[in-house]
Amino acid sequence: xxxxxxxxxxxxxxxxxxxxxxxxxxxxxxxxxxxxxxxxxxxxxxxxxxxxxxxxxxxxxxxxxxxxxxxxxxxxxxxxxxxxxxxxxxxxxxxxxxxxxxxxxxxxxxxxxxxxxxxxxxxxxxxxxxxxxxxxxxxxxxxxxxxxxxxxxxxxxxxxxxxxxxxxxxxxxxxxxxxxxxxxxxxxxxxxxxxxxxxxxxxxxxxxxxxxxxxxxxxxxxxxxxxxxxxxxxxxxxxxxxxxxxxxxxxx
Amino acid sequence: xxxxxxxxxxxxxxxxxxxxxxxxxxxxxxxxxxxxxxxxxxxxxxxxxxxxxxxxxxxxxxxxxxxxxxxxxxxxxxxxxxxxxxxxxxxxxxxxxxxxxxxxxxxxxxxxxxxxxxxxxxxxxxxxxxxxxxxxxxxxxxxxxxxxxxxxxxxxxxxxxxxxxxxxxxxxxxxxxxxxxxxxxxxxxxxxxxxxxxxxxxxxxxxxxxxxxxxxxxxxxxxxxxxxxxxxxxxxxxxxxxxxxxxxxxxx
DNA sequence: CGTCGAGTTGACATAATTCAAGTAAGGTGG
DNA sequence: CCACCTTACTTGAATTATGTCAACTCGACG
Numbered sequence: 017x018x019x020x021x022x023x024x025x026x027x028x029x030x031x032x033x034x035x036x037x038x039x040x041x042x043x044x045x046x047x048x049x050x051x052x053x054x055x056x057x058x059x060x061x062x063x064x065x066x067x068x069x070x071x072x073x074x075x076x077x078x079x080x081x082x083x084x085x086x087x088x089x090x091x092x093x094x095x096x097x098x099x100x101x102x103x104x105x106x107x108x109x110x111x112x113x114x115x116x117x118x119x120x121x122x123x124x125x126x127x128x129x130x131x132x133x134x135x136x137x138x139x140x141x142x143x144x145x146x147x148x149x150x151x152x153x154x155x156x157x158x159x160x161x162x163x164x165x166x167x168x169x170x171x172x173x174x175x176x177x178x179x180x181x182x183x184x185x186x187x188x189x190x191x192x193x194x195x196x197x198x199x200x201x202x203x204x205x206x207x208x209x210x211x212x213x214x215x216x217x218x219x220x221x222x223x224x225x226x227x228x229x230x231x232x233x234x235x236x237x238x239x240x241x242x243x244x245x246x247x248x249x250x251x252x253x254x255x256x257x258x259x260x261x262x263x264x265x266x267x268x
Numbered sequence: 269x270x271x272x273x274x275x276x277x278x279x280x281x282x283x284x285x286x287x288x289x290x291x292x293x294x295x296x297x298x299x300x301x302x303x304x305x306x307x308x309x310x311x312x313x314x315x316x317x318x319x320x321x322x323x324x325x326x327x328x329x330x331x332x333x334x335x336x337x338x339x340x341x342x343x344x345x346x347x348x349x350x351x352x353x354x355x356x357x358x359x360x361x362x363x364x365x366x367x368x369x370x371x372x373x374x375x376x377x378x379x380x381x382x383x384x385x386x387x388x389x390x391x392x393x394x395x396x397x398x399x400x401x402x403x404x405x406x407x408x409x410x411x412x413x414x415x416x417x418x419x420x421x422x423x424x425x426x427x428x429x430x431x432x433x434x435x436x437x438x439x440x441x442x443x444x445x446x447x448x449x450x451x452x453x454x455x456x457x458x459x460x461x462x463x464x465x466x467x468x469x470x471x472x473x474x475x476x477x478x479x480x481x482x483x484x485x486x487x488x489x490x491x492x493x494x495x496x497x498x499x500x501x502x503x504x505x506x507x508x509x510x511x512x513x514x515x516x517x518x519x520x
Numbered sequence: 521c522g523t524c525g526a527g528t529t530g531a532c533a534t535a536a537t538t539c540a541a542g543t544a545a546g547g548t549g550g
Numbered sequence: 551c552c553a554c555c556t557t558a559c560t561t562g563a564a565t566t567a568t569g570t571c572a573a574c575t576c577g578a579c580g
Contacts, residue, residue, distance in 0.1 A: 083412075085412070085413075085416045087416065087420050087421070087502065088502045093415060093419045093420045095412045095415060095416070096412075106405055106408070107405050109398075109402050109405050109512065110402040110403070110405035110406050110409070110510050110511070110512060111409070111506075111509055111511065112509075112511055113509075115409045115412065115413075115504075115506070116412065130514070131514035132514045134398070134401075134514060135398060135514050135515055135516040136516070138390070138394040138395075138397060138398050138516055139394050139516045142390040142391045142394060142397070143390075145390060145394070145397065145398075145401075146361075146386070146387060146390050146397075149361060149386075149397075149401055149404070150361050150362040151362070152404060152408070153358055153361050153362035153363075154362050156358070156359065156404070156407075156408060156411070157359050157362070157363070159408070159411050159412070159415065160337070160347045160348075160367065160368065160411070161367075163345060163347060163411065163414060163415055164337045164345040166415060166418040166419045166463065167345045167418045167462070168339050168343045168463060169339070170536095171536070202558065202559090203558075203559065204558085210419070211418065211419025211420060212536075212537090213536075213537055214558090214559085215536090215537075215538080215539095215560085216535090216536055216537070218559065218560065218561085219536095219560090219561090222560085222561095250339065250340045252367075254363075257363055257365075258362050258363065259363065259364055260361065260362060262361065262384045262386060263387055264387040264390055264391045422568095423567075423568070454526065454527090455527065456526085464568075464569090465568075465569055465570080466526090466527085467527095467528085467529090467568090467569075467570080467571095468567090468568060468569070470527065470528060470529085471529090471568095474528085
């Protein structure tokens with residue numbers, strides 16, 4: 017039930033690529049090399065602070081973390097939740113200093129590697145580099161979805177969209193079933209993702225529950241009427257729709 | 269004064285890379301090949317509609333356009349303004365259908381090319397592919413900045429941030445001087461970028477003008493007190509800070 | 521000269537925040 | 551095992567930023 021660690025024999029990053037191409041042995045081992053190192057962080061730890069020099073990228077092996085920005089008035093905006101298999105810190109490919117703060121939401125295991133590993137990949141496994149690029153585009157589009165969510169939808173819709181997003185991402189790795197899932201976010205953190213206050217998040221969650229769209233039992237959260245939630249949030253599941261048929265052949 | 273077309277002998281996309289690496293002749297011509305085709309659109313034209321099959325990417329050669337999403341209630345969120353030298357439609361690398369609508373804001377000239385051109389670039393000029401990836405990261409970070417802006421800052425701050433962002437981007441290509449620049453956006457469009465209503469944008473612009481931070485003279489807009497604006501918006505100029513020292517060597 | 525789109529301005533409505541006070545739950549030390 | 555503390559969650563009332571509606575001006579354009 018802990019999740020994330022079940023089928024990792026291939027490496028949890030490689031797992032992503034599976035669905036899109038048949039990896040060659042060389043590609044597979046190149047990806048596994050990215051996950052060779054491990055680093056563990058306790059729940060609540062600040063992994064990296066905004067403005068720090070940061071030359072490493074990470075693959076999330078297990079657990080959740082998030083990247084955020086601290087605002088001038090002390091507020092916080094959570095940019096993205098990072099779940100198992102996610103690549104984080106790619107901004108190191110363009111900036112010396114981290115634009116965001118990285119925080120462990122649960123106990124988390126990260127696999128760090130240097131930016132130059134991406135350079136190597138680019139030369140030796142252009143197809144993999146292309147796939148990573150394509151995955152980056154998926155993230156880009158989900159970010160624009162969130163922009164629309166924050167800019168143009170109501171508080172209920174934003175909360176609903178977040179819950180749907182988490183659900184779909186967990187399903188990819190089989191961590192969410194019909195019984196729902198454990199949400200390791202406080203209402204304040206949900207607010208920091210959605211641009212709301214903790215108080216208002218509370219009200220929206222209750223409204224969704226009263227409307228019979230979700231159910232909350234202990235730490236577990238369950239989506240009852242996903243169709244209505246999806247409509248309410250105008251949510252689009254981008255993770256399912258990815259295709260990358262433009263990729264070059266694997267290097268022989 | 270029309271802008272964008274001045275120093276294009278190298279190609280306006282290649283122009284971007286100049287600052288970061290010395291391009292080899294082969295690289296330069298590979299980039300120029302991306303700009304071989306031209307397509308012109310009239311101000312106001314919808315170039316591409318959300319949900320349409322879209323296999324092409326574009327480089328903006330001159331003029332402005334924007335990508336947006338139309339919301340269920342008829343509202344609109346502008347995801348990004350695209351200026352000369354920008355690469356747009358990269359989502360075609362991950363999705364068959366366009367997640368956004370693309371609209372010409374002024375008369376605009378675009379250079380279309382297929383996604384497979386990126387595949388070729390990846391194999392033949394990995395360093396260029398890496399640079400494009402790094403530029404993508406810059407965009408990614410500016411998007412997160414906007415997310416923080418929409419989620420956690422006031423209306424004035426959002427408007428100020430937009431004006432600063434446009435200014436910095438225009439300066440890269442020398443289209444904004446101390447006299448300011450021509451803003452081809454209606455207040456409604458500014459609202460659609462910042463997640464506000466046209467009416468409120470109007471009030472915020474006036475407030476900024478009355479506070480002596482900006483000046484509006486005809487269609488021209490001029491930033492008077494950039495320091496105060498920057499503080500007010502907690503704006504960070506990401507375009508200046510990019511470095512990419514992890515790139516592999518150019519293929520010989 | 522009339523129409524149309526954009527900008528401006530005021531009065532009013534409302535969604536979301538703030539403040540404040542409480543309850544429930546979990547962890548810790550005695 | 552209990553008493554205490556802390557952290558998260560709830561809930562209501564007052565406040566505020568932003569949206570809505572509506573009227574009017576202005577300049578461009580045919």
